[in-house]
Amino acid sequence: MSAAIVFGLCGAAAAGLGLYGLIADPQPLRKIVAFNLLGSGVFMVFGVVARRGAASGFGGDPVPQALVITGVVVAFSATALAVALLLRLFQVTGSATLNTEEPAGMGTDPADA
Amino acid sequence: MTVALALEMALAAVVLGVATWTIAARETFAAVVGFVTYGLMLALIWVRLDAVDVALVEAAIGGGLGGVLLLGAAARLRVTETLAATARPGATVRVGAALLSATVAAALATGVILLPDPAPTLAPAAAANATATGLGNPVTNVLMAFRAMDTMLEKVVLLLALVGVWSLAPDRLWGGYPGPRHHADPLGTLAFLARLLPPVGIVVGIYVFWTGKDHPGGAFQGGTILAAMWLLVMMAGIADAPQVSSRRLRIVLIAGPGIFLAVGLAGLAIGSAFLAYPVAYAKPLILGIEIAMTLTIAATLGLLVAGAPERSARQ
Numbered sequence: 001m002s003a004a005i006v007f008g009l010c011g012a013a014a015a016g017l018g019l020y021g022l023i024a025d026p027q028p029l030r031k032i033v034a035f036n037l038l039g040s041g042v043f044m045v046f047g048v049v050a051r052r053g054a055a056s057g058f059g060g061d062p063v064p065q066a067l068v069i070t071g072v073v074v075a076f077s078a079t080a081l082a083v084a085l086l087l088r089l090f091q092v093t094g095s096a097t098l099n100t101e102e103p104a105g106m107g108t109d110p111a112d113a
Numbered sequence: 114m115t116v117a118l119a120l121e122m123a124l125a126a127v128v129l130g131v132a133t134w135t136i137a138a139r140e141t142f143a144a145v146v147g148f149v150t151y152g153l154m155l156a157l158i159w160v161r162l163d164a165v166d167v168a169l170v171e172a173a174i175g176g177g178l179g180g181v182l183l184l185g186a187a188a189r190l191r192v193t194e195t196l197a198a199t200a201r202p203g204a205t206v207r208v209g210a211a212l213l214s215a216t217v218a219a220a221l222a223t224g225v226i227l228l229p230d231p232a233p234t235l236a237p238a239a240a241a242n243a244t245a246t247g248l249g250n251p252v253t254n255v256l257m258a259f260r261a262m263d264t265m266l267e268k269v270v271l272l273l274a275l276v277g278v279w280s281l282a283p284d285r286l287w288g289g290y291p292g293p294r295h296h297a298d299p300l301g302t303l304a305f306l307a308r309l310l311p312p313v314g315i316v317v318g319i320y321v322f323w324t325g326k327d328h329p330g331g332a333f334q335g336g337t338i339l340a341a342m343w344l345l346v347m348m349a350g351i352a353d354a355p356q357v358s359s360r361r362l363r364i365v366l367i368a369g370p371g372i373f374l375a376v377g378l379a380g381l382a383i384g385s386a387f388l389a390y391p392v393a394y395a396k397p398l399i400l401g402i403e404i405a406m407t408l409t410i411a412a413t414l415g416l417l418v419a420g421a422p423e424r425s426a427r428q
Contacts, residue, residue, distance in 0.1 A: 003121045007158050008225030010125035014132045016218025021136040023210035026200040029141055029190055033148050033183060037132055040155060040175065043167075045221055051162045053234030056241075059163025062251035063235040066260060069170050069252070069333055070267045073410075076174050077274035080417035083186045084278040088421065096193040099200050 004048045011044025028089075028098055032082050039075050043068050121161055128154045141194060145183045152176030165329035166252040169321070173337035174414075181344060182418045247396040249327030256331065257399045261388045265377065268370040268406065271413045275366070279357050282422035288358030289422040295350045307349030314342040322407045326396075332403045336410030343415045354419045356426055362412065369409030373402050 014037055021034025046064050053061030090096045131154060135147040152175030159168035202210075239251045239259065246258045256264045282289065297303045322335025346352050355362045376398055377388040384391050390398050 003118060003161060005225060006118070006121050006125050007162060008228075009222050010128055010158070012218045012221035012225060013129055015221055016214040017129075017132050017136050019217055020210050020214035023213070024202060024207050025136070026202065027141060027194065029183070029186055030144060033141075033144060034136060036148065036175075036179065037135060037151070040151075040171075041221075044155070044158065045225060047159060047162045047164055047167065048225060049228065049232070050164060052228060052232035053236055054163065055234045055236040056239070058236045058240065058251055061232075061234045061236045062239050062255045063260065065164045065167055066252050066255035067263065068164070068167050069256065070263050072167070072170050072174055073333060074267055074270050076179055076414070077271050077417060079179060080182055081274045081277045083182055084281050084421050087186060087189060088281040090190055090193065095196060096190050097196070097200060 004051045007051075008045055008048035011041045011048065013041070014038075014044060015041030017041075026097070026099075028086050028096055029083070032079060032086070036075065036079060039071075043071060046071075124154070124157060124161070128158060141187045142184070142191065145180070145187045148183065149176050149180035152179065164252075166250070166325075166331065166334070169329060169334040170337070173334055173341070177341055178337060178344075178414055178418055181341075181348075185418070185420075245392055245395060246390070246399060248399065250325060250329065250331070252329075253325050253331050253399075257403065258390065258395070261373075261377070265370060265373045265388070268373060268409065271410070271417075272366060272370060275413050275417055278417060278421050280421075282357075286422045286425050288356060289426045290356055290424040291354045291416060291419040291422050293423055294353060295348045297349045299350075304349045304351065307345045307351050311342040311346060314338055314345075318342065318407075318411075322403065325403075326400065332406040332410060336407045337414060339407065339411035340414035340418075343411065344418055347415075347419065354416070357416075357422050358426065365408055365412045366416075367409070369402075369406035372405040376402055 018034045018036070018038025018041055022031050022038060025031055025034060046068055047060075050060040050062075050064035050068070053064070055061070086096055128151065131147050131151045135144050135151055138144040138147055153172055155175060156168040156172035159165070159171055236251070239254060242259070243249070243251065243254055246254055248254050248257070279291075297307075318335045318338035320335075321330040321338060322332055323330075325331030325334065347354050376390070380389040380391075381387045
């Protein structure tokens with residue numbers, strides 16, 4: 001078992017955890033955090049692919065490494081846009097929920113029963 | 114099992130523990146603190162994967178700027194938390210989500226274990242063509258020359274994200290100042306650090322950019338450090354964010370992708386293809402683009418964290 005495999009499995013597990021949080025957590029901000037976790041897990045798996053491609057005196061294949069750098073920056077800009085949308089939703093409605101029902105109706109949500 | 118492998122397994126276990134905390138923590142603020150820790154630990158994994166360039170980006174963006182952005186949002190949305198938590202989905206949804214996530218994770222893990230051996234790699238091709246640019250860092254070569262199209266489009270994505278954030282301003286505040294005006298105790302720790310760190314941080318940022326041509330570093334990493342220094346000064350209330358209608362600011366914002374595009378089109382006219390650099394001038398051209406990009410990245414990232422305009426221009 002090599003370091004690449006260990007970190008590859010770690011990335012797979014992080015992606016799974018992120019996916020769970022994305023679906024199961026009702027709060028939009030927590031969904032954004034979970035989505036970033038999911039993305040970072042995928043990046044980690046890609047990093048393992050880069051590490052295994054080590055050749056010609058390089059510690060890893062520079063092409064996937066460069067793509068991950070681009071990916072991290074794009075993920076950050078998407079996160080910033082999502083957070084700005086959420087803060088605007090909060091400013092306009094006074095709440096930060098994806099629930100389309102009236103806030104008063106939420107206490108009787110059948111999921112709580 | 115070697116000592117190094119044991120340490121790597123421990124590192125992976127800690128990272129997964131922090132990731133679990135990020136999902137399971139009751140309070141959003143605590144979860145975000147977990148996410149920042151996760152980003153910093155992840156940077157260590159990237160070092161172990163021999164990707165120091167990625168480690169720098171992950172630490173600066175995943176741990177640093179992303180943390181500031183999410184912590185700020187968590188603090189402002191704290192009042193909504195108790196109400197939002199009541200909308201927790203039922204047991205069926207949660208079990209279904211757990212099953213789906215476990216399946217996806219298992220599929221990814223299987224993919225990792227079954228990766229082909231020997232692994233396909235473009236490293237020899239990158240090494241063979243390194244002389245064409247005169248740069249010693251293979252990742253910078255890929256970013257600025259071999260896959261320059263990705264990097265240029267990514268600059269455009271950053272700009273579009275910023276336009277998206279700004280467009281969320283109410284009409285009457287359009288062109289105003291982004292985010293709330295920050296006030297900090299002028300004799301407090303934050304104001305002290307905001308005066309002490311930027312001179313050092315600006316030099317470090319420029320160094321990280323400059324050394325990126327031959328060693329780990331580059332425009333992204335350096336630009337992110339510069340953005341962090343700018344944000345520190347803004348958050349300590351020492352300087353305000355610029356008005357988003359400022360012409361000088363907008364010139365800085367389009368300088369990076371603009372110069373990149375101009376060089377790319379010149380490559381079409383003079384050289385052989387779009388974004389093809391004449392070999393004799395490849396290094397100065399790439400460095401010129403990178404200088405503009407570093408400034409643009411610093412300004413764009415800082416303003417993305419600062420948020421949509423919330424104060425009118427006349428205020």
